[in-house]
Amino acid sequence: MMRTWFITGISRGFGRLMAEKLLSTGNLVAATVRNLHAVDDLKAQFSDRLWLAPLDLTDGSAIRTTVNAAWQDLGRIDVVVSNAAYGLFGAAEEVTDAQIHHQIDTNLLGSIQLVRAALPHMRAQGGGRILQISSLGGQVAIAGGSLYHATKWGIEGFMEAVAQEVAVFGIGCTIVEPGSARTSFRGQGAISGPRIQAYDASPSRKVNRLIEDGSVLSPGDPAKMVDAMIDSVEQNPAPLRLALGSDTYSHMAQMLATRLGQLEAQRELACSTDWNDKAIQLR
Template sequence: MTLTWLITGVSSGFGRELAEQLLAGGDRVAGTVRRPDAVADLVETYGDAFSVHPLDLTETDRIREVVDAAQARFGRLDVVVSNAGYAVFGAAEELTDEQVTHQLDTNLLGSIQLIRAALPHLRSAGGGRVLQLSSSAGQVAWPGSSLYNATKWGVEGFCEALAAEVAPFGIGVTIVEPGGARTDFGHGGLRFAEPLDAYDGSPAAAVRAFRDGGPPGVVGDPARMAAAMIASVDQSPAPLRLVLGSDAWTAVTQVLEARLAAVRPQRDVAFSTDA
């Protein structure tokens, strides 16, 4: 069955990988980009199966218009992938107000508004899927990535509640939590705060290494990760979370176990506060 996908941020990274695999497999893709020339080769290769929609997610007043245009172009939307985003690294005190606002507008508000705009179309079609790209950083907090963590934790909370809201309409929601992947995320997808001397040698300063390409040993294969995302659409019911990469699985399971270990001893105190 041919599916129609709406994917944000198809010019690079996971968005590009998803678009290429889906189009090669015969599906149709409506992709958003900030620069249409970045996907000119896909337009040339796949023609009418691929439609391009210029969009910067910070332009939240245009998101519904773009989603409606994608629906009109193909007549239906089956899968919506909220993929576009980036990371700002640096200690919370090092961040500028502009960096904070732009990161929240893109990763959190942009994702929320995209999904909200797509829901009427999915409901009218009798169902569909939403894939929200998060990260292992949606479960694990690291010094120096507090703002990025805030956006990913925020969108995960939104999507977890959303999944229960839209299940009666046949709409499945999956939060994708990849670990490190060999994408071009570090070239444009990563931005940095201006370092303060006070944080030299602190835990937050460790993220500064990413300026030089990041730590070695990144294991994630973006093609395999994209293929796993695509395969998840055939699963019923939709998996609420899809953890990708051995590094992500290890980090997420460790932090969840540690979180439970910290909360369990508080049972008596918790119950003692009941009226």
């Protein structure tokens, strides 16, 4: 089924692959990039079906202006894909204040404002679908990823609540959980903070080394992942989460089993902290 899509960050990675796939199969795509020249080839090939605008997700007012302009020009947008993001890595003490603010402004606040800008239009048109690209890092935390995890765990909580708020309007929300994939993320989409020598003894340093070691291949096929994202729009109701990659499945399964075991071990303690209403009534 042909649809009109709005995708942030199509210069590389999942956004680029998704835009190429959708355009080549006849869909209309409204897309944003920070540098329009990064997609000159797509403009030349698909100028009749590609609506483009420059956008930096740290500019909240520009997000709303861009979303409004896309809807005004195209009339209807069926799917909004909140994709643009990057990873900030290093121990929490190592990253700078400026890096922290930029990471949160881009990944968390930018994604929140994108969804908020799209919702009035989706309500007015009677429905739509939102795909929030999160990651395995939105479910499982590792040393050295504290700030990245803060943004991904944050946006997942936001989207879980929004999904409940807007279902009544025919709007479906899906949180996409890709594992490690062979995109340019490690080379271009991941940065590290300054290093404090003491943290050479910390497990957080493993992440720094992984980013720098280009010989380590990721298990995920980004083209297959993008196909799964696109196909998910056909599912009704929308899946709340879409786990992609064997590493995502295995790590999430292990994490959920561990957390459930820890919770069960605290059942008696948890219940013991309720008010004893029977005792109160007997007084």
